[in-house]
Ligand SMILES: *[C@@H]1O[C@H](CO)[C@@H](O)[C@H](O)[C@H]1NC(C)=O
Ligand SMILES: *[C@@H]1O[C@H](CO)[C@@H](O)[C@H](O)[C@H]1NC(C)=O
Ligand SMILES: *[C@@H]1O[C@H](CO)[C@@H](O)[C@H](O)[C@H]1NC(C)=O
Ligand SMILES: *[C@@H]1O[C@H](CO)[C@@H](O)[C@H](O)[C@H]1NC(C)=O
Ligand SMILES: *[C@@H]1O[C@H](CO)[C@@H](O)[C@H](O)[C@H]1NC(C)=O
Ligand SMILES: *[C@@H]1O[C@H](CO)[C@@H](O)[C@H](O)[C@H]1NC(C)=O
Ligand SMILES: *[C@@H]1O[C@H](CO)[C@@H](O)[C@H](O)[C@H]1NC(C)=O
């Protein structure tokens with residue numbers, strides 16, 4: 001009898017110490033059941049095991065509330081996969097579940113339906129498949145749901161509209177289909193709505209305009225129909241509106257002008273048409289405005305000049321016409337201005353870039369005319385200057401030849417006159433210099449030859465005279481040198497010993513004389529050598545025939561003698577050979 005009592009006492013003690021209560025006991029077995037369903041290659045959950053001196057509240061990724069019930073499970077970034085057990089529903093006190101950034105490729109257990117105290121669910125960055133479990137709308141205190149970057153499919157969960165305390169809903173980057181549920185209008189606390197990169201269709205519900213707390217909407221990269229609801233103009237707390245690549249059309253509603261806190265407006269790659277509404281000038285907090293790749297027409301509204309904090313203005317690939325508002329020159333925070341591929345005309349604002357941070361300017365493929373503004377680089381930050389396919393005239397601005405930040409200068413197909421200024425060879429970052437098809441005269445400045453950065457030089461189709469700087473073809477990174485259709489003369493400099501990168505050399509249609517330097521054959525990467533239409537004499541160097549990558553060789557219309565070297569038939573890469581001679 002005594003023994004029996006003692007045994008009973010011992011059992012009670014062990015039971016009490018290790019588990020405390022029946023429900024804790026159940027939580028421990030739920031956690032162990034979860035662990036059993038997981039693949040844990042890095043053994044991150046190795047301390048998830050019964051022991052007498054530690055409680056499960058101390059297990060990796062487990063947090064308990066003051067009553068000893070599990071309230072937080074953070075299994076993020078643990079390389080876990082497998083399946084989360086339905087037993088998770090036994091963790092009835094769970095308020096926060098984080099499975100982010102693992103390798104789950106199963107479906108997500110429907111049992112989270114029963115976890116009605118959940119405040120935060122993050123299952124992002126996994127490969128979860130199938131539909132998202134229905135029922136979370138019951139989680140009346142849910143404030144954050146992040147299921148982004150998964151393979152969820154099926155309809156976008158409609159009942160989420162019942163989780164009226166939700167502040168963050170991020171379903172970006174899945175395969176959800178169907179339209180955005182109208183029920184989402186109930187999410188009056190919602191600040192972040194991310195649905196981009198799914199297969200959503202249908203119209204964007206006007207009801208979203210009632211989400212008065214919204215600060216950030218990112219819903220592009222879908223296949224919507226219709227346009228932007230004018231009701232979006234009611235979202236006055238909005239700071240970020242991204243509808244890019246959404247298959248949206250119609251006009252951009254002037255109501256957006258009421259969104260005075262919006263800093264980012266991305267509407268690029270849609271089918272928006274009509275004019276850019278002048279009301280956009282009322283969005284005075286705008287920093288990034290991208291309306292590119294649409295069918296917008298008419299003029300750029302002068303009101304855009306009111307956007308004093310603008311850092312990026314991208315309007316390329318539309319059908320905009322008329323002149324650029326002079327006021328754009330006063331936007332001194334502007335770093336990126338891309339207007340290419342429109343029908344814009346007239347001069348650029350004369351003070352563009354003055355006192356500003358301008359880094360990229362691309363106005364190519366328009367009908368711009370007049371002189372290139374002299375102060376484009378006065379902030380010292382200009383890296384890309386892209387003006388090709390326009391009707392710019394006047395000289396190459398002298399001040400640009402001291403712009404040390406320049407990486408690309410592309411001004412071909414204009415009416416630039418005067419000379420190529422001295423100094424470009426000292427711009428240590430300059431890689432591309434494209435000045436073809438202008439009316440530039442004078443000589444190729446010899447300082448270009450001292451550049452260590454230039455890889456692409458095209459000065460073809462100008463009126464350049466005199467001879468080539470003797471070391472210009474020895475620029476260490478030079479890949480392409482094109483100077484065809486000028487009035488260059490003298491001999492081709494015999495400086496090919498150091499041409500490690502040169503692959504295209506086009507000196508055709510000039511007045512070069514003398515012989516073809518045999519050293520040209522040392523250019524191991526040469527693919528295209530064009531010397532046609534000159535006054536070259538002497539023999540074709542035999543060594544040319546063994547150049548390993550030479551594919552196109554045109555020596556026609558010269559005064560070469562001695563015939564074609566015999567070994568040309570064995571040339572390793574040659575595809576096109578033209579040595580025809582028409583005196
Ligand atoms: C619990 O006991 C094990 C084995 O005796 C020991 O290795 C571990 O450090 C102990 N843990 C704590 C928190 O005391
Ligand atoms: C949790 O572990 C800490 C030491 O790591 C220990 O001091 C504490 O007693 C443990 N708590 C429980 C409930 O086991
Ligand atoms: C853990 O996962 C990360 C990211 O998924 C991966 O880069 C890493 O190689 C994995 N580590 C191991 C040991 O599997
Ligand atoms: C998830 O989707 C990607 C992209 O379609 C696919 O390559 C991958 O196999 C899918 N993974 C699973 C587990 O379904
Ligand atoms: C979970 O919900 C289902 C359906 O409402 C119910 O039958 C089940 O008992 C619940 N489980 C728990 C642990 O509450
Ligand atoms: C959701 O998770 C992803 C990846 O873990 C993260 O990049 C993103 O910022 C999260 N969304 C929100 C709104 O915090
Ligand atoms: C939202 O809640 C209401 C009332 O509680 C319920 O009638 C409705 O079915 C729920 N909606 C969804 C989509 O679950």
Ligand SMILES: *[C@@H]1O[C@H](CO)[C@@H](O)[C@H](O)[C@H]1NC(C)=O
Nearest residue numbers: 153174175176177198199200
């Ligand atoms: C979803 O979109 C992807 C990529 O845009 C596409 O490959 C796929 O066919 C679409 N699926 C459905 C069901 O529309």
Ligand SMILES: *[C@@H]1O[C@H](CO)[C@@H](O)[C@H](O)[C@H]1NC(C)=O
Nearest residue numbers: 209229230231232233234255
């Ligand atoms: C929201 O915008 C629409 C159309 O722009 C307007 O008719 C409506 O009155 C606005 N609603 C509220 C609550 O401001």
Ligand SMILES: *[C@@H]1O[C@H](CO)[C@@H](O)[C@H](O)[C@H]1NC(C)=O
Nearest residue numbers: 254257278279280281282303
């Ligand atoms: C800009 O806002 C002002 C005042 O809020 C308003 O009077 C004006 O009509 C708006 N401009 C446009 C073009 O909508």
Ligand SMILES: *[C@@H]1O[C@H](CO)[C@@H](O)[C@H](O)[C@H]1NC(C)=O
Nearest residue numbers: 294295316317318319341342
């Ligand atoms: C220029 O824009 C038109 C539409 O306006 C587009 O069709 C074309 O592809 C664009 N060109 C380039 C080079 O992007």
Ligand SMILES: *[C@@H]1O[C@H](CO)[C@@H](O)[C@H](O)[C@H]1NC(C)=O
Nearest residue numbers: 335356357358359379380381
């Ligand atoms: C402009 O360039 C200077 C010096 O290179 C740099 O300190 C500054 O941050 C740049 N400004 C911007 C807006 O990038």
